[in-house]
Amino acid sequence: MNILLLGSGGREHALAWKMLQSDKCQNLYVAPGNAGTGQIATNIDLDPNDFAAVKKIVHQKNINMVVVGPEDPLVNGIYDFFQNDTELKHVPVIGPSKVGAQLEGSKEFAKQFLVKNNIPTAKYESFTAETVEKGCKFLETLDAPYVLKADGLAAGKGVLILNDLVEAKAELRSMLVDAKFGAASSKVVIEEFLDGIELSCFVLTDGKNYKILPTAKDYKRIGEGDTGLNTGGMGAVSPVPFADAVLLEKIETRIVKPTIQGFQNDNIDYKGFVFIGLINVKGEPIVIEYNVRMGDPETEVVMPRLKSDLVEIFEAMANQELDKITLEIDERSATTIMIVSGGYPEAYEKGKEISGLETIEDSLVFHAGTKLENGKVVSNGGRVLAITSYGNSFDEAIKKSYQNINKLHFDKMNYRKDIGFDLS
Numbered sequence: 001m002n003i004l005l006l007g008s009g010g011r012e013h014a015l016a017w018k019m020l021q022s023d024k025c026q027n028l029y030v031a032p033g034n035a036g037t038g039q040i041a042t043n044i045d046l047d048p049n050d051f052a053a054v055k056k057i058v059h060q061k062n063i064n065m066v067v068v069g070p071e072d073p074l075v076n077g078i079y080d081f082f083q084n085d086t087e088l089k090h091v092p093v094i095g096p097s098k099v100g101a102q103l104e105g106s107k108e109f110a111k112q113f114l115v116k117n118n119i120p121t122a123k124y125e126s127f128t129a130e131t132v133e134k135g136c137k138f139l140e141t142l143d144a145p146y147v148l149k150a151d152g153l154a155a156g157k158g159v160l161i162l163n164d165l166v167e168a169k170a171e172l173r174s175m176l177v178d179a180k181f182g183a184a185s186s187k188v189v190i191e192e193f194l195d196g197i198e199l200s201c202f203v204l205t206d207g208k209n210y211k212i213l214p215t216a217k218d219y220k221r222i223g224e225g226d227t228g229l230n231t232g233g234m235g236a237v238s239p240v241p242f243a244d245a246v247l248l249e250k251i252e253t254r255i256v257k258p259t260i261q262g263f264q265n266d267n268i269d270y271k272g273f274v275f276i277g278l279i280n281v282k283g284e285p286i287v288i289e290y291n292v293r294m295g296d297p298e299t300e301v302v303m304p305r306l307k308s309d310l311v312e313i314f315e316a317m318a319n320q321e322l323d324k325i326t327l328e329i330d331e332r333s334a335t336t337i338m339i340v341s342g343g344y345p346e347a348y349e350k351g352k353e354i355s356g357l358e359t360i361e362d363s364l365v366f367h368a369g370t371k372l373e374n375g376k377v378v379s380n381g382g383r384v385l386a387i388t389s390y391g392n393s394f395d396e397a398i399k400k401s402y403q404n405i406n407k408l409h410f411d412k413m414n415y416r417k418d419i420g421f422d423l424s
Contacts, residue, residue, distance in 0.1 A: 001311065002027045002062050005041075006048035006078075007069025008034050010338075010368035010386040011296035015069060015310070016041050017366070018303045022311035029061055035377045036367025048073045051081045058091055065314060068095035068272070071153060071293050075105035079269065092318030096292050097269035103290040107151045107189040110290050117262040119255055120286045124191035126151065129176045136169045138190055145193045148172055149289075152184035159230060161193065196281035197422065198288070199240045200298050201251055203259070203274040204313060209322040210260050210274075211313075212252065214305050214329055215240040216298040217423075222345060224418045231345045232383055235337045235419035237394045238301040242280065242423070251278065251285045259290075271317045300366045300386040301334040335397040336388040337405060337419055338368070342412025344382035352379040352410040363404040364388040379410055394420055 001024050005016055013036040019025050020040055031054070033043035046053045049072055057063065066082070068074055077098035082088040095101070102109040107126075114121040127135035139146055146168035150158030158181050162168040175185035202213040216238040222228040243251075255276060263270045275291035275298075294302070303310070307328035316325045341348035350369075354377045357365060366388060369381015387404050391397030398420050405415060 001025060001064040003029070003065045003067060003311070004054070004057060004061070004063045005030045005067045005069060006054070006073055008032050009069065009296050009381075010366045010383065011294055011299040012069040013037050013366040013368070014299045014303045014386075015067065015294070017364070018306065018310045019067070022309045024309070024311040024315070027061070029057065029063070031057065034367045034380065035370040035372045036365070038372060048078075049076055051078060054078070055085070055088060058088060063091060065318070066091060066093045067314065068093065069293060071101070071104050071291065074098075074101040074272075074292050075153060077101075083269075092271070092314075094314050094317060095272040099266075100263065100268045100270040100272075101292045103274075104292040105153060107149045107289070108187060111189060113262060114287055117258045117265075119258050120284070122147075122191040122194050122286065122288070124189050126187055126189045127172070127176065128187050132173055132176045135172050135176070135188065135190060139165060139168050139172065142190070142192055147191050147193050148175060149189045149191065150175060150181040150185035151187035151189060152181075154181040154184040158184055194279045194281050194286055194288070196279040196286075197242065198277065198279050199243055200295055201256065201276040201278055202294060202298070202302055203256055203276065204317060204322060205260055205263070205270055205272070205274060206317040206320040206322040207263055207268070207270045208260070208320055210256060211322060211325060211327050212256060213302050213327070214238050215243045215248070216295070216301050218295060218298050219416065219419055222416075224416055225421065229345050231340070233295070233297045233338060234340070234416045235335070236295075236297045236301045237333065237335045237398070237420050237423065238298070238305055239333065240423075241394065247280060247283065247285060251276075255285060255287060271320075296368070297336050297338055297383075297386050300336040300364075300388045304334045304364060304388055304390065305330045305332070330390070332390045332392060333394040333397045334388055334390055335394050335401055335420065336366070336386045337398070337401045337415055338383050339385040339387065339405065339408065339413055339415045340383050341369070341379055341381070342414050344414070348382055349412065350378070350380050352412065353377070354379060354384070354408065354410045356408040359407040360387070360404045362389065363401055384410070384413075394423065
């Protein structure tokens with residue numbers, strides 16, 4: 001098969017690495033890709049949201065399958081674009097329809113879906129610029145901390161958790177009236193704060209059948225001890241040590257099954273990943289959010305633990321035969337540490353030359369924000385590299401990743417030194 005993978009981050013490098021292990025993958029094209037994907041596949045310089053350009057490549061390269069990495073093209077309806085085009089209809093797209101992608105594209109849509117399907121989630125209300133003062137009154141009915149979520153896509157940065165009521169009201173006005181997150185915060189969901197420990201559940205579905213991938217936990221905040229600003233993710237571990245059989249059974253029966261059933265009830269076309277962001281509150285799993293693609297950096301720990309052929313799985317999803325697949329999982333732990341540009345998640349510089357990549361031993365290096373410039377690998381984003389290692393325990397795997405990070409260098413390089421700190 002000739003496969004086109006859309007995206008340019010660490011998630012896409014990990015998916016590309018995994019798909020290339022399949023005998024079924026003849027040529028892999030990544031658009032736009034990065035320096036890492038360019039070393040193992042063929043990068044194509046195009047915007048994944050330019051569907052006409054995607055169509056052109058599908059014809060030129062005789063593409064048999066399109067795998068969508070990031071959320072934007074899904075929310076913009078790439079699945080529907082293929083379905084509604086007679087020349088493209090035969091090419092399977094791994095990812096949900098535009099309606100299905102609203103689970104991530106709109107926090108309010110996701111909340112309504114959760115409530116309608118009796119899936120446990122935090123109490124909430126949503127507000128617009130017109131009802132901002134009502135929103136401020138609603139905040140007064142809640143206990144601190146206060147959770148404000150931009151309704152639309154804000155690249156993982158549209159959630160604020162604030163301890164002070166006055167500050168929460170000011171931020172609500174900033175989001176709704178001053179468009180702090182642009183169009184993404186034209187509507188804001190306010191929900192009750194849940195106190196517990198977070199984890200991610202990843203589900204593969206063909207819309208009818210499902211398979212649950214290994215659990216993972218990522219670390220969103222820039223600072224050690226989970227302090228400072230939210231980022232796209234600073235590291236991840238898999239499996240999650242506290243996710244025992246009892247918790248996993250609750251997640252499957254109370255959350256995964258009703259989610260897939262909800263797709264069928266609403267006739268939602270969904271052949272792709274469902275990422276369920278959960279919080280474990282005193283042994284009870286509660287849904288914080290849905291994403292409609294794999295998480296990043298969780299992909300960098302989940303894919304290395306998948307022994308099964310990923311392309312075969314995607315084929316089964318496209319043909320609605322996922323029930324015929326058995327997932328094989330590596331028993332070892334995997335951990336990934338993100339190396340980021342100094343200043344991230346705020347202003348940072350790009351174009352810093354990265355040295356030491358060839359010295360890495362016994363770890364996988366997934367490129368996130370990199371590009372090739374005059375034959376040299378340089379930084380090209382906020383999150384630059386993900387260093388993933390295996391171990392018999394997550395502590396052993398983490399140690400290995402940190403040992404290898406010490407061999408890498410670029411100007412103003414930054415990373416968290418405490419990934420997994422809350423799990424020991």
